[in-house]
Amino acid sequence: MRVEGRTWWKEGIVYQVWPRSFKDADGDGVGDLKGVISKLDYIKSLGVDIIWFNPIFKSPNDDMGYDVSDYQAILPEFGTMEDFDELLAKAHGMGLKVVLDLVANHSSDEHPWFLESKQSRDNPKSDWYIWRDKPNNWGAWFGGSAWEYVPARNQYYLHCFSKKQPDLNWENPEVRKAIYGVMRFWGDKGVDGFRFDAVTHYSKDLSFPDTPPDSTGYGFPAALNGPHEHLYLKEMYRQVIRHYDWMTVGEGGGSTPESTWDYVDPRRKELDMVFVGPHTAVGRPRYGNGYDLSGFDLPAFKAIIDLWQRGMEHHGWMGWYLENHDQVRSVSRWGNDGIYWKESGKMLATLLLFLRGTPYIYMGEELGMTNYPFSFAGEVRDLETMNDMKVLAERGYAPERMWNIIRQTSRDNNRTPMQWTNGKHAGFSTASPWIGVNPRYKEINAEEEEKDPDSILWYYRHLIRVRKAHHCAIYGSFHLLAPKDEQVFAFTRNDGDEELLVVLNFTGVHARFSIPERFRKAERIAGNYTDTPSGLLHAYEAYVLARKQ
Numbered sequence: 060m061r062v063e064g065r066t067w068w069k070e071g072i073v074y075q076v077w078p079r080s081f082k083d084a085d086g087d088g089v090g091d092l093k094g095v096i097s098k099l100d101y102i103k104s105l106g107v108d109i110i111w112f113n114p115i116f117k118s119p120n121d122d123m124g125y126d127v128s129d130y131q132a133i134l135p136e137f138g139t140m141e142d143f144d145e146l147l148a149k150a151h152g153m154g155l156k157v158v159l160d161l162v163a164n165h166s167s168d169e170h171p172w173f174l175e176s177k178q179s180r181d182n183p184k185s186d187w188y189i190w191r192d193k194p195n196n197w198g199a200w201f202g203g204s205a206w207e208y209v210p211a212r213n214q215y216y217l218h219c220f221s222k223k224q225p226d227l228n229w230e231n232p233e234v235r236k237a238i239y240g241v242m243r244f245w246g247d248k249g250v251d252g253f254r255f256d257a258v259t260h261y262s263k264d265l266s267f268p269d270t271p272p273d274s275t276g277y278g279f280p281a282a283l284n285g286p287h288e289h290l291y292l293k294e295m296y297r298q299v300i301r302h303y304d305w306m307t308v309g310e311g312g313g314s315t316p317e318s319t320w321d322y323v324d325p326r327r328k329e330l331d332m333v334f335v336g337p338h339t340a341v342g343r344p345r346y347g348n349g350y351d352l353s354g355f356d357l358p359a360f361k362a363i364i365d366l367w368q369r370g371m372e373h374h375g376w377m378g379w380y381l382e383n384h385d386q387v388r389s390v391s392r393w394g395n396d397g398i399y400w401k402e403s404g405k406m407l408a409t410l411l412l413f414l415r416g417t418p419y420i421y422m423g424e425e426l427g428m429t430n431y432p433f434s435f436a437g438e439v440r441d442l443e444t445m446n447d448m449k450v451l452a453e454r455g456y457a458p459e460r461m462w463n464i465i466r467q468t469s470r471d472n473n474r475t476p477m478q479w480t481n482g483k484h485a486g487f488s489t490a491s492p493w494i495g496v497n498p499r500y501k502e503i504n505a506e507e508e509e510k511d512p513d514s515i516l517w518y519y520r521h522l523i524r525v526r527k528a529h530h531c532a533i534y535g536s537f538h539l540l541a542p543k544d545e546q547v548f549a550f551t552r553n554d555g556d557e558e559l560l561v562v563l564n565f566t567g568v569h570a571r572f573s574i575p576e577r578f579r580k581a582e583r584i585a586g587n588y589t590d591t592p593s594g595l596l597h598a599y600e601a602y603v604l605a606r607k608q
């Protein structure tokens with residue numbers, strides 16, 4: 060039974076594992092489930108509670124597992140169903156929950172459902188995907204038109220992402236039933252919930268209006284938050300979710316606060332939380348394809364986090380991340396991965412662990428892993444990056460300018476192998492990995508950081524313990540201080556019993572911040588410098604003060 064208020068998924072901390080790059084146990088250069096099993100002790104040692112796995116299902120891997128060809132089979136490169144059962148049992152035995160990625164807006168074009176659907180207009184699955192006689196002007200997220208022609212039907216099918224990811228037709232009750240069946244299959248095995256990929260796309264505007272690209276970068280707002288979206292989620296809740304003690308988190312891409320709260324308002328009984336990553340778009344608009352790297356604007360970054368933090372207090376819960384498999388390394392983006400690598404890595408950790416909402420740590424973030432120095436096409440594996448390269452070349456970008464953008468934006472930055480040791484292939488595999496190892500593995504790796512009590516890794520462990528020991532860090536309200544300050548991100552949290560002050564210098568130079576009088580005698584519970592917090596902050600300094608009320 061679900062109780063409103065305190066829950067395990069609000070108090071828990073999520074560790075995200077992108078299985079292809081976590082740990083390779085069978086020596087083929089690709090991470091696998093047995094590799095994860097061998098590293099469960101490490102995950103547990105961080106103090107996290109929940110592991111979210113990116114897709115582990117059978118897939119031709121056009122979009123690295125986000126194109127599923129069998130929802131009830133494990134990708135052979137990752138292992139077998141027995142491996143999964145063992146992983147789940149061992150994780151549970153250690154008190155770790157396991158959350159899977161449900162990719163249900165679309166399947167692979169190699170899924171038997173689609174293979175049947177595309178054969179004719181009158182086969183039993185003809186209506187399982189979205190077919191039209193004429194395309195409209197919607198663009199696909201990974202480039203080109205969102206419609207692909209199939210001669211056998213003399214029709215086009217919709218694909219919001221790549222053409223190998225046809226959108227399922229959620230209007231069709233049989234499709235919904237099939238997806239609910241998939242959820243029950245994993246639920247009955249004992250998984251602890253799902254991350255719902257591209258959930259805001261389930262329902263589309265059925266009039267399929269032509270649409271101009273909007274400012275979020277989605278060229279097709281009518282393909283989001285359609286008229287039946289909440290009908291489906293409520294149905295899913297009634298038929299499946301309520302029967303399990305799950306954590307459900309939606310990927311709320313392209314959403315505004317107004318359209319998001321309806322997904323997570325507990326009274327509506329849809330999803331537990333969403334993550335939207337509004338802060339990751341600051342200074343990095345992606346209009347269709349290509350990027351405008353307009354620089355980082357701290358006041359804008361703070362304002363957007365503040366907006367969602369305050370919204371949560373009235374409407375529901377959220378997850379927060381600084382990194383994931385679709386982003387770049389946070390220390391390279393918002394910190395300084397050169398001389399202040401360690402300080403800024405810890406500063407960002409302090410932000411993540413003291414926001415209101417469930418924190419999501421992406422594998423390697425706890426080591427301060429950095430972006431990769433991409434410089435030629437043979438190093439790139441991600442289809443989004445390949446498309447961006449094509450578009451930028453078409454727009455006449457000189458190669459060095461293009462690589463500068465790719466190095467700062469490519470999703471492949473976060474998909475390089477986990478850096479375990481300073482040995483061969485960073486201890487990830489005995490074979491040459493499927494994607495290059497970041498050359499900084501010699502200095503940045505788990506083994507080295509394990510030995511150094513001052514490492515980013517140990518700082519994460521400390522912060523995780525501190526967060527858990529302070530109810531206020533989880534549930535306290537959020538109040539932004541000094542919104543216009545261009546160097547310092549400072550805020551308080553307050554749960555009525557305790558008040559926390561979090562102060563973060565986002566720059567590599569000294570900054571001033573006047574500690575409010577009531578915190579002058581407060582206890583310092585975390586920080587990345589050892590001296591007493593003062594009004595003069597060191598480069599990338601972070602500290603947290605706590606006072607009882």
Ligand code: GLC
Pocket residue numbers: 122125126162220256257310312384385
């Ligand atoms: C989500 C995933 C991303 C994937 C896309 C299409 O945004 O996070 O990796 O490419 O959905 O499934």
